[in-house]
Amino acid sequence: MSLERPAITLTHVRKAYANGTVALQDMSLTIQESQFVSLVGPSGCGKSTVLRLMAGLGTLSSGSIEWGEHQSQRQLAFVFQDAALMPWATVLDNVLLPLKLAGQPRSKALPTVREALHLVGLDRFAQSYPRELSGGMKMRASIARALVTQPSVLLMDEPFGALDEITRSKLNGDVLELWSQKQWTVVFVTHNIYEAVYLSNRVIVMAARPGRVVADIAIDAPYPRTEEFRTSALYNEYCREVQDRLSEAMEVKQSTPVYSQVSPRPSI
Numbered sequence: 329m330s331l332e333r334p335a336i337t338l339t340h341v342r343k344a345y346a347n348g349t350v351a352l353q354d355m356s357l358t359i360q361e362s363q364f365v366s367l368v369g370p371s372g373c374g375k376s377t378v379l380r381l382m383a384g385l386g387t388l389s390s391g392s393i394e395w396g397e398h399q400s401q402r403q404l405a406f407v408f409q410d411a412a413l414m415p416w417a418t419v420l421d422n423v424l425l426p427l428k429l430a431g432q433p434r435s436k437a438l439p440t441v442r443e444a445l446h447l448v449g450l451d452r453f454a455q456s457y458p459r460e461l462s463g464g465m466k467m468r469a470s471i472a473r474a475l476v477t478q479p480s481v482l483l484m485d486e487p488f489g490a491l492d493e494i495t496r497s498k499l500n501g502d503v504l505e506l507w508s509q510k511q512w513t514v515v516f517v518t519h520n521i522y523e524a525v526y527l528s529n530r531v532i533v534m535a536a537r538p539g540r541v542v543a544d545i546a547i548d549a550p551y552p553r554t555e556e557f558r559t560s561a562l563y564n565e566y567c568r569e570v571q572d573r574l575s576e577a578m579e580v581k582q583s584t585p586v587y588s589q590v591s592p593r594p595s596i
């Protein structure tokens with residue numbers, strides 16, 4: 329797996345919204361192909377704005393976003409916290425939607441849809457309706473819908489934020505497995521430092537007002553990341569480092585340790 333070729337490069341990006349809010353100020357960041365990069369930071373620091381700008385949803389006030397030689401904005405898929413499924417359509421038809429919109433005949437699209445459903449473990453639920461699915465299954469359907477477009481870049485905006493801890497942890501493992509198979513470049517927004525450290529080979533810590541990068545932490549631990557990794561000293565050290573940098577970013581010093589695996593996982 330190459331970690332050397334730039335996939336997306338942000339250079340001195342500034343984003344001010346029409347109401348004057350400066351969401352991002354002088355943000356520079358290079359994401360390499362096949363990296364799994366998480367963005368963490370306090371509410372309002374511009375994480376979603378970064379993803380939206382990468383996706384071409386909105387204009388930069390200044391600076392630039394460039395795509396590497398082998399990846400392009402056309403090859404990206406976006407997964408949101410809200411699975412945003414059409415309630416009147418079956419899981420199969422929901423997952424088929426991007427291909428239908430791209431003009432593919434149903435008969436040609438169906439094998440791709442079935443493969444995506446298989447990859448996320450929803451084969452048996454193709455004919456179910458969203459109301460019949462759990463929160464985790466809805467999110468799997470949403471990921472399958474992203475998969476059918478065969479993206480090389482996956483932008484994920486707090487995809488598991490609304491899920492319980494056990495479901496989140498299972499989906500974390502599944503996403504890592506898909507990532508290792510597909511070699512996507514992933515940019516993942518989360519409020520959960522444990523999730524960020526578990527998944528990523530890089531965690532970018534941002535601060536707010538204005539939104540900017542304050543730390544770029546390499547998570548130098550091998551994949552596959554097993555359950556043992558979650559209880560290892562190395563994992564806890566990385567979580568502590570990210571937490572410390574976040575506390576600095578939020579100008580709130582933690583007075584008590586929050587790293588125990590038995591305590592609730594902190595969110596920001």
Ligand SMILES: Nc1ncnc2c1ncn2[C@@H]1O[C@H](COP(=O)(O)OP(=O)(O)OP(=O)(O)O)[C@@H](O)[C@H]1O
Nearest residue numbers: 345346347349351370371372373374375376377378
């Ligand atoms: N369309 C908009 N118009 C005006 N201001 C906006 C708009 N979208 C976002 N903002 C502001 O820009 C800043 C960054 O917002 P953004 O949603 O990118 O932050 P975030 O880090 O993703 O927040 P959260 O973690 O709460 O989702 C915030 O101050 C927000 O209020």
